[in-house]
Amino acid sequence: MAGSDLVSGGRLRREADPAGSALRGIRPWPVLPRLGAMSTLEVRDLTRTFGDLRAVDGVSFAARDGMLTGFVGSNGAGKTSTMRMMMGVLAITSGEVLLDGAPVTRADRRTFGYMPEERGLYPKQPALDQLVYLARLRGIPAAQARTEAMDHLERLGLGERAKDHVEKLSLGNQQRVQITAALMGRPRALILDEPFSGLDPSAVDDMVDLLREHTARGVPVLFSSHQLDLVERLCERLVILRGGRVVADGTPADLQSTGTVRHRLVLGGDAGWVRGVPGVHAVDVDGTTALVELVDDAAAQRLLASALERGTVHELSPVRPSLAQIYREVTS
Numbered sequence: 396m397a398g399s400d401l402v403s404g405g406r407l408r409r410e411a412d413p414a415g416s417a418l419r420g421i422r423p424w425p426v427l428p429r430l431g432a433m434s435t436l437e438v439r440d441l442t443r444t445f446g447d448l449r450a451v452d453g454v455s456f457a458a459r460d461g462m463l464t465g466f467v468g469s470n471g472a473g474k475t476s477t478m479r480m481m482m483g484v485l486a487i488t489s490g491e492v493l494l495d496g497a498p499v500t501r502a503d504r505r506t507f508g509y510m511p512e513e514r515g516l517y518p519k520q521p522a523l524d525q526l527v528y529l530a531r532l533r534g535i536p537a538a539q540a541r542t543e544a545m546d547h548l549e550r551l552g553l554g555e556r557a558k559d560h561v562e563k564l565s566l567g568n569q570q571r572v573q574i575t576a577a578l579m580g581r582p583r584a585l586i587l588d589e590p591f592s593g594l595d596p597s598a599v600d601d602m603v604d605l606l607r608e609h610t611a612r613g614v615p616v617l618f619s620s621h622q623l624d625l626v627e628r629l630c631e632r633l634v635i636l637r638g639g640r641v642v643a644d645g646t647p648a649d650l651q652s653t654g655t656v657r658h659r660l661v662l663g664g665d666a667g668w669v670r671g672v673p674g675v676h677a678v679d680v681d682g683t684t685a686l687v688e689l690v691d692d693a694a695a696q697r698l699l700a701s702a703l704e705r706g707t708v709h710e711l712s713p714v715r716p717s718l719a720q721i722y723r724e725v726t727s
């Protein structure tokens with residue numbers, strides 16, 4: 396698709412939801428031009444050691460164009476180190492980072508938007524000046540940087556606060572400014588370390604609207620988060636790290652199809668007895684309802700037969716595993 400073509404997806408989304416973002420305080424935005432070429436950002440066998448510690452241990456995955464990819468894992472799993480290596484701010488021990496199949500260059504990285512874990516705003520400088528400064532570091536001309544920064548701030552309802560020192564803004568607003576810094580200059584890829592931490596639900600929605608405008612023009616977005624419900628809601632793909640290694644990688648549906656299927660049993664009477672049925676693991680029992688894992692079909696038959704012997708069975712149905720459940724299964 397040519398560089399000047401417009402993204403119909405972004406426009407359609409706004410038409411389908413005319414009040415949408417405006418109701419949440421976000422001013423409508425001209426549809427962004429689509430990237431001339433698709434961009435896929437990939438890491439292959441990426442490794443980083445710190446002394447004896449293999450903080451990142453042969454990590455491979457791809458953040459594909461136009462998709463939000465969630466990057467999750469417990470504290471110390473290696474997310475930040477991986478993102479830093481992708482951005483070239485942490486030396487790579489071995490492995491490589493590729494953009495569209497070719498080793499990523501310093502010039503490529505200057506076109507990436509990055510939100511580091513350690514937030515880089517100076518408390519005693521005006522928000523607008525910092526956005527302009529950070530954009531100029533990435534080679535964006537001053538006039539363009541100023542216009543774009545002001546547009547972003549106005550759109551986020553911070554136009555009146557543009558000249559306020561950052562320290563005078565609430566933490567959530569500081570975070571909005573920080574994310575804006577990564578979005579300046581129409582980046583070719585976005586790498587965001589915990590962009591949603593500390594944001595209230597409406598600020599999360601505002602930020603997601605912004606990110607979706609970038610995915611709609613073909614940008615790959617990789618973001619780390621500990622908020623699994625958010626990741627489940629937002630992501631087209633998900634990469635789960637444990638101890639420096641990838642333990643799951645796929646769409647939420649892919650991952651859900653590999654998780655352990657549980658069953659919900661709803662009875663007319665108390666369900667406590669299911670704990671004693673061979674081959675049945677009671678995950679949770681609450682009054683007349685039990686959530687169980689069954690080792691095989693025979694266990695299911697035993698459970699159902701026992702339940703019918705005791706009285707009414709209102710329901711015995713499979714429950715799709717939640718992302719939180721899958722996360723616990725692959726990281727424990």
Ligand SMILES: Nc1ncnc2c1ncn2[C@@H]1O[C@H](COP(=O)(O)OP(=O)(O)OP(=O)(O)O)[C@@H](O)[C@H]1O
Binds near residue numbers: 450468469470475
């Ligand atoms: N500069 C460093 N020197 C020594 N060890 C480090 C350094 N940076 C990270 N580590 C270690 O590498 C491991 C991975 O850390 P990293 O920050 O990448 O994990 P993370 O998944 O981002 O964690 P969190 O969710 O807590 O931010 C941890 O054990 C950490 O202590």
